[in-house]
Amino acid sequence: MSERRPYVRRQSRLWWASRTYRGYTLRELSGVGVAVYGAVLLAGLDSVRRGPDAYAAFVGWLSTPVAIVLHLVLLAAMLLHGLTWFQTLPKTMPRLIVGGQAVPQKTITNAAIGLAMLCSLALVIGALS
Amino acid sequence: MTRPPKRTIAPIFWLLFGAGGMLSALFGTGLVIVTGFLLPASPPSYQAAAAILHNPLAGLVALATIPLFFWHGAERLFLTLKDMRAGPRPLLALISYGAAAVGTLVTILLIFLMEFGS
Numbered sequence: 001m002s003e004r005r006p007y008v009r010r011q012s013r014l015w016w017a018s019r020t021y022r023g024y025t026l027r028e029l030s031g032v033g034v035a036v037y038g039a040v041l042l043a044g045l046d047s048v049r050r051g052p053d054a055y056a057a058f059v060g061w062l063s064t065p066v067a068i069v070l071h072l073v074l075l076a077a078m079l080l081h082g083l084t085w086f087q088t089l090p091k092t093m094p095r096l097i098v099g100g101q102a103v104p105q106k107t108i109t110n111a112a113i114g115l116a117m118l119c120s121l122a123l124v125i126g127a128l129s
Numbered sequence: 130m131t132r133p134p135k136r137t138i139a140p141i142f143w144l145l146f147g148a149g150g151m152l153s154a155l156f157g158t159g160l161v162i163v164t165g166f167l168l169p170a171s172p173p174s175y176q177a178a179a180a181i182l183h184n185p186l187a188g189l190v191a192l193a194t195i196p197l198f199f200w201h202g203a204e205r206l207f208l209t210l211k212d213m214r215a216g217p218r219p220l221l222a223l224i225s226y227g228a229a230a231v232g233t234l235v236t237i238l239l240i241f242l243m244e245f246g247s
Contacts, residue, residue: 016213028209034153035202035229037161038195042236044164045191048182049243052175062169071165078157085154112154120159127163 027084033077040074086112142204142226149201152194188244196233203229 012018016025047058061067089112090096090105097103173181181187207225211218 013214016209025209028205031150031205032202034149034157034198035206035232037153037157038198038202038232041160041164041191041198042195042232042239045182045195045243046239048175048178049239049246055175055178059169059172062165067165067169071161074165075158075161078153078161081150082154082158085150116155116158119155120157120162123156123159124162124167127167 026080030077030081030084033074034081037074037078040070082113082116086116142200142207145197145200146204149197149199152197153201182243185244188240192236192240195236196229199229199232199236 015021044058047054062071086109090108093108095102096108182191203225207221210216210221210225215221
């Protein structure tokens, strides 16, 4: 019989809801928001496939308060996802050496966020024109 | 003697997670603004929407984007539920990866029907 009785720190079942872990939980949920938005895209695509009536119904649904609130939440999720994704990026890639100096993590994050803003802006401008 | 590390299929899920995460981080915000706010504000005619989506290139873009978004969310959901100790690991994997797999199959089927259907 083993004498070993390791100390296991108690952890609340709702640890992820506590203030300490709020950032973690929101970040992970933002990724789930990405998948939910994928389902919205798929529904829109399928409405076009099914014909003019289904398309009109989908566009009509987009103007309902439920859809607008959903898209505001999804927009917030996308922004949080993008921000945290590019904060993680320099930690997951090899160190970038330019001119014998390691590029600071913050510089990589800012450059990637700038690129993301350009990509999203290009989509919006393309849709408006 | 050192044994070679046990092989797992986890890298496949990580690859899909990373691809979907990068795609949504770059374009997600713009996409939500376009389809969630600009489109209902001034909806294109059905003919215009159908013409865009019946283009095979648009089909390919949708075929890449939508399933990758599903797999990104699935990986996040699986790891978070695991950390929350929400249930036995195989069940959590079945729920999250299973939903992404079903979503992927439905996406492939619908896009196939749209591009090649009557």
